Amino acid sequence: MNKYIKTIGLEVHIRIKSKTKMFCSCLNAVALAEEPNINICPVCMGFPGMLPVLNKEVVKLWLIWGMMMWCEINKISRFDRKTYFYPDNPTAYQITQLYEPIVWKWKVKVLVDEQVREFAIHHMHLENDVWKLIHVWWKTLCDYNRSGSPLMEIVTDPVFHNKEEVMEFLKELQKLMRAWWVSDADMEKWQMRCDVNISVALEWSNELWCRTETKNVNSFSAIWRVIDHESKRQIKILESWWVVEQETRWWDDDTGTSKSQRSKEDTMDYRCFPEPDLLPISLDDEFILEAKNSLPELPIEKRIRYLKDYKLSNDDVRLLTTNRELSEYFDKLVLLTNDSKKSCSYITTILLSMINESEIINWVNDLKFDIKELARVIELVNNDELSSTNSKQVIEELFINWGEVDIIVDENNLRQKNDMWSLEIIVNDVIVNNSKQVEDYKWWNVNIFGFLVGQCMKASKWQGNPKIFNELLKKKLD
Numbered sequence: 486m487n488k489y490i491k492t493i494g495l496e497v498h499i500r501i502k503s504k505t506k507m508f509c510s511c512l513n514a515v516a517l518a519e520e521p522n523i524n525i526c527p528v529c530m531g532f533p534g535m536l537p538v539l540n541k542e543v544v545k546l547w548l549i550w551g552m553m554m555w556c557e558i559n560k561i562s563r564f565d566r567k568t569y570f571y572p573d574n575p576t577a578y579q580i581t582q583l584y585e586p587i588v589w590k591w592k593v594k595v596l597v598d599e600q601v602r603e604f605a606i607h608h609m610h611l612e613n614d615v616w617k618l619i620h621v622w623w624k625t626l627c628d629y630n631r632s633g634s635p636l637m638e639i640v641t642d643p644v645f646h647n648k649e650e651v652m653e654f655l656k657e658l659q660k661l662m663r664a665w666w667v668s669d670a671d672m673e674k675w676q677m678r679c680d681v682n683i684s685v686a687l688e689w690s691n692e693l694w695c696r697t698e699t700k701n702v703n704s705f706s707a708i709w710r711v712i713d714h715e716s717k718r719q720i721k722i723l724e725s726w727w728v729v730e731q732e733t734r735w736w737d738d739d740t741g742t743s744k745s746q747r748s749k750e751d752t753m754d755y756r757c758f759p760e761p762d763l764l765p766i767s768l769d770d771e772f773i774l775e776a777k778n779s780l781p782e783l784p785i786e787k788r789i790r791y792l793k794d795y796k797l798s799n800d801d802v803r804l805l806t807t808n809r810e811l812s813e814y815f816d817k818l819v820l821l822t823n824d825s826k827k828s829c830s831y832i833t834t835i836l837l838s839m840i841n842e843s844e845i846i847n848w849v850n851d852l853k854f855d856i857k858e859l860a861r862v863i864e865l866v867n868n869d870e871l872s873s874t875n876s877k878q879v880i881e882e883l884f885i886n887w888g889e890v891d892i893i894v895d896e897n898n899l900r901q902k903n904d905m906w907s908l909e910i911i912v913n914d915v916i917v918n919n920s921k922q923v924e925d926y927k928w929w930n931v932n933i934f935g936f937l938v939g940q941c942m943k944a945s946k947w948q949g950n951p952k953i954f955n956e957l958l959k960k961k962l963d
């Protein structure tokens with residue numbers, strides 16, 4: 486069988502989380518499922534004669550996001566009017582940026598297999614959303630709440646050649662959106678969706694062959710399946726000496742198949758022309774500087790810092806940078822403890838599993854206890870004043886009833902004993918009471934040493950310092 490190469494390009498649509506809509510002062514209720522038609526006005530309902538006014542906050546969010554990606558900012562950009570009639574579009578046109586978008590030609594840096602890779606973006610533009618149609622049996626209801634909400638469309642060059650790269654890229658985009666609260670980019674809530682362009686060609690051919698576009702894919706697993714399904718479909722066509730047709734396809738996630746929606750011949754003519762109701766956007770240096778100064782540390786910079794400076798494992802780094810709140814919590818803890826390894830393990834193994842099991846605490850920002858208390862737990866463990874086994878009990882107590890670590894430790898008799906004199910008494914007792922094991926240890930079985938340390942720990946009610954027990958036992962038995 487011939488060898489084929491896949492080439493993939495993406496169009497990613499993201500709902501921006503601004504306070505108000507793009508061209509009017511109605512609330513932009515992106516994530517809220519509430520009553521229909523409460524955030525509406527004549528502008529976003531498309532009444533004739535209404536004039537749009539551009540929302541400065543949207544431009545700023547958009548600009549900040551563009552800067553986070555090291556992209557080229559166009560100081561002057563323009564809006565265009567794309568005319569089409571569809572029942573979900575009140576004005577019969579959409580305001581978008583076709584010819585002079587605000588941001589273009591840049592590269593997104595993504596970690597793929599611990600290597601920094603760059604993927605080229607063709608451009609990014611803004612446009613307004615349409616309303617929502619709700620079909621109820623014999624009638625259709627209209628909800629204008631999201632009409633006029635700002636959408637961001639990011640169009641990549643055809644730069645991906647496998648689904649793993651696509652996934653890493655999309656996850657990075659999602660992280661960046663969340664890092665600056667530009668959007669929650671939750672695919673299940675339709676805050677982020679994707680059109681996937683795929684073209685398959687023989688490996689030796691340098692040309693890009695005909696591509697198809699699969700519309701409205703809204704989960705990572707669906708994108709994964711679309712790439713598989715569509716490339717197999719195209720290979721099958723090529724293997725039987727037919728030609729792949731350029732067309733738009735519609736993905737059905739339930740059946741895992743796609744259907745042809747329209748071919749190139751019936752592509753709509755949008756009659757695009759410059760938007761007459763809006764002036765071009767002209768960005769002055771002060772506005773750009775203001776946006777630049779509010780830039781956060783990028784997720785990729787954070788990950789490289791965790792990997793290189795803190796020497797954390799790849800899995801831990803991934804986990805800690807899943808969202809901004811968690812990585813900020815980790816950063817704060819490291820600042821207090823100066824111990825990145827322990828801060829990481831206490832968060833990833835103990836705290837996150839407690840959060841997973843809790844019905845009240847959903848995330849680190851819901852935690853009721855002061856982060857200084859968690860830092861104190863780590864400090865006590867590092868100073869040999871608390872054993873790591875008992876530290877879990879202290880954190881459980883903090884998690885449920887908050888309070889102060891030192892009080893919890895003393896009230897529960899958990900403070901580790903380090904004085905040689907009292908520990909030596911325990912060791913002597915253990916040696917006397919376990920004479921058979923001691924003999925076995927001396928003659929042939931070194932594994933019994935661990936058992937003897939355990940006996941000392943038990944006798945000290947888990948308060949003795951295991952390091953000191955180790956030393957004392959070694960001194961007495963070897």
Ligand SMILES: [Zn+2]
Pocket residue numbers: 506509510511524525526527528529530633
């Ligand atoms: Zn409005």
